Amino acid sequence: MDLRTAIFSRRDTRHFAACEIPDSVVTRALEAAHAAPSVGLSQPWRFVMVRSLEVRQKVKELFEIANERAACEALQIEGEERVAVYRSLRLQGIVEAPLGMFVFCEMPPEGDFVLGTSTERETILWSSVCAVQNFWLSLVADGYGMGWVSIIDYEAIRPLLNTPAGWRPLGYFCIGKPSDDYGGQPMLVRDGWGERHAAPWVQWI
Amino acid sequence: MDLRTAIFSRRDTRHFAACEIPDSVVTRALEAAHAAPSVGLSQPWRFVMVRSLEVRQKVKELFEIANERAACEALQIEGEERVAVYRSLRLQGIVEAPLGMFVFCEMPPEGDFVLGTSTERETILWSSVCAVQNFWLSLVADGYGMGWVSIIDYEAIRPLLNTPAGWRPLGYFCIGKPSDDYGGQPMLVRDGWGERHAAPWVQWI
Numbered sequence: 001m002d003l004r005t006a007i008f009s010r011r012d013t014r015h016f017a018a019c020e021i022p023d024s025v026v027t028r029a030l031e032a033a034h035a036a037p038s039v040g041l042s043q044p045w046r047f048v049m050v051r052s053l054e055v056r057q058k059v060k061e062l063f064e065i066a067n068e069r070a071a072c073e074a075l076q077i078e079g080e081e082r083v084a085v086y087r088s089l090r091l092q093g094i095v096e097a098p099l100g101m102f103v104f105c106e107m108p109p110e111g112d113f114v115l116g117t118s119t120e121r122e123t124i125l126w127s128s129v130c131a132v133q134n135f136w137l138s139l140v141a142d143g144y145g146m147g148w149v150s151i152i153d154y155e156a157i158r159p160l161l162n163t164p165a166g167w168r169p170l171g172y173f174c175i176g177k178p179s180d181d182y183g184g185q186p187m188l189v190r191d192g193w194g195e196r197h198a199a200p201w202v203q204w205i
Numbered sequence: 206m207d208l209r210t211a212i213f214s215r216r217d218t219r220h221f222a223a224c225e226i227p228d229s230v231v232t233r234a235l236e237a238a239h240a241a242p243s244v245g246l247s248q249p250w251r252f253v254m255v256r257s258l259e260v261r262q263k264v265k266e267l268f269e270i271a272n273e274r275a276a277c278e279a280l281q282i283e284g285e286e287r288v289a290v291y292r293s294l295r296l297q298g299i300v301e302a303p304l305g306m307f308v309f310c311e312m313p314p315e316g317d318f319v320l321g322t323s324t325e326r327e328t329i330l331w332s333s334v335c336a337v338q339n340f341w342l343s344l345v346a347d348g349y350g351m352g353w354v355s356i357i358d359y360e361a362i363r364p365l366l367n368t369p370a371g372w373r374p375l376g377y378f379c380i381g382k383p384s385d386d387y388g389g390q391p392m393l394v395r396d397g398w399g400e401r402h403a404a405p406w407v408q409w410i
Contacts, residue, residue, distance in 0.1 A: 001207070001208050002206070002207065002208065003206050003207065003208045003211045003237075003342055003343065003346045004233075004237065004343070004346070006208045007237045007240050007339055007342070007343070008237075008240050010240070010242070012242050028209075030404075030405055030407060032208075032209065032212050032213075033405060034402070034404065034405040035212050035213050035215070036338070037215070037217050037338075037341070037353060039353075039355055040393070040398075040399070041391055041393045041394065041398065041399040041400075041401065043401070043402050043405070045405055045406075046405075046406045046408075047405060047406065047407045047408070048407075048408045048409075048410060049407060049408070049409045049410070050410055051409065051410070052410050055410060066323065066324050069323060070320075070323040070324075073318060073323055074318050074320075077316070077317070077318040078318050086320065089320075091320075091321070106406075111282070112282070113278060113279050113282040113283050115275075115279075115291065115294075115296075115393070115398065116296070116355045116356055117355065118271065118274060118275040118278055118356065119271050119275075119355065119356060119357060119358055119359055120355055120359050120376070122327075122330075123355045123376070125327075125331075126330075126331070126334045126375065129331045129334040129335060129338075130334060130335075130337070130338045131405075132335070133241070133242075133334075133335045133338040133339065134212055134338065136242070137208055137212070137342075138208065138209070138212070141208045141209070148242060148244075150244055150321045150322065150324065150325055150328045151321055151323065151324060152324060153324055154324055154325050161410075170331065171325075171328070186246055188245070188246045188320070189246065193245075193246065193320065194245070194246040195246075196246065196248070197239070197248050199235075199239065200235055200238060200239040200248070200250055200251075200252060200336075201250075201251045201252065201311075202235060202252045202253075202254060203251075203252070203253045203254070204253075204254045204256065205253060205254070205255055205256070205257050205260060205366075
């Protein structure tokens with residue numbers, strides 16, 4: 001698929017069809033992720049692919065807890081009308097999507113020299129984010145999709161998987177065949193949460 | 206250009222040909238960036254495009270200062286042989302590239318409710334990183350390239366541009382026509398700094 005078609009048709013998907021995702025599609029997405037830029041050639045991305053329904057159900061429970069807290073926060077800050085919209089939004093497809101994924105960033109030990117990170121250590125984490133975006137676009141090019149679930153207690157992920165302390169989680173991702181394209185716009189626009197800016201903020205100097 | 210061709214031919218470019226970059230290429234890259242996923246539809250990316258040679262020269266000075274500090278750090282941690290390799294590497298093309306770019310992430314005021322960020326506020330920053338990756342791939346698809354300069358005191362960027370305090374810089378980017386593709390591999394591999402892993406770390410559960 002053409003790059004621009006993939007970029008403009010990519011959605012944050014929360015509605016999935018009940019069909020499996022071929023291994024070849026996942027392999028290609030992982031190859032694309034591994035071709036991401038990484039600061040100082042750190043290649044810090046770590047992928048845990050989740051087929052286990054048991055784990056997905058546990059992740060769903062973590063989401064429910066965090067989402068309830070977020071709704072309470074929304075109520076305090078934004079008021080009742082807005083929290084009603086919030087509660088109406090579908091923000092994940094953790095159990096429905098046939099495949100899940102945790103992405104971690106393995107931070108090098110403090111004191112290690114990683115080229116390009118002396119002034120801003122977070123750049124290592126940002127490399128893993130670039131890998132996620134490549135992964136996502138590759139899925140779209142193959143007719144699949146993904147949703148990024150950030151409404152989850154990130155520290156609660158660690159004991160679930162026994163990951164090392166130095167691995168920082170980027171989130172949980174739902175992967176599968178989209179059953180809705182939200183009319184070619186972000187679901188949050190279609191479902192009345194917000195507006196998309198017509199163009200990005202750009203200044204020329 | 207095909208998505209996979211763009212993903213696999215994208216390099217962190219530090220060698221640029223002396224030719225201008227058409228406005229249409231920059232416009233397309235900004236459109237691609239603006240189609241990135243953003244947590245809670247925050248669309249937090251802010252772009253400052255730098256044609257000014259004076260600003261680019263100042264950025265180069267900031268790089269030189271930070272790079273000298275990084276080299277001293279490398280010497281202490283990695284020793285003389287390795288720092289000699291470090292000093293031989295070309296890590297930017299700030300003055301040579303006809304166009305530069307600062308990317309910022311406008312963080313919402315503390316206390317604002319941004320959907321999806323209650324558990325991990327950094328996800329807002331990660332949205333801007335996704336925008337950078339889209340921008341980068343769009344440039345590649347149009348025959349251009351980019352290099353991410355992170356060796357710079359991020360706090361020193363702010364007074365240079367008078368950006369608001371809530372804007373977090375992701376770095377400075379050199380944009381132009383690559384004059385070297387490093388033999389289809391990362392420059393840091395070709396020039397002896399590190400090795401690329403054959404495959405990413407993946408676990409299936």
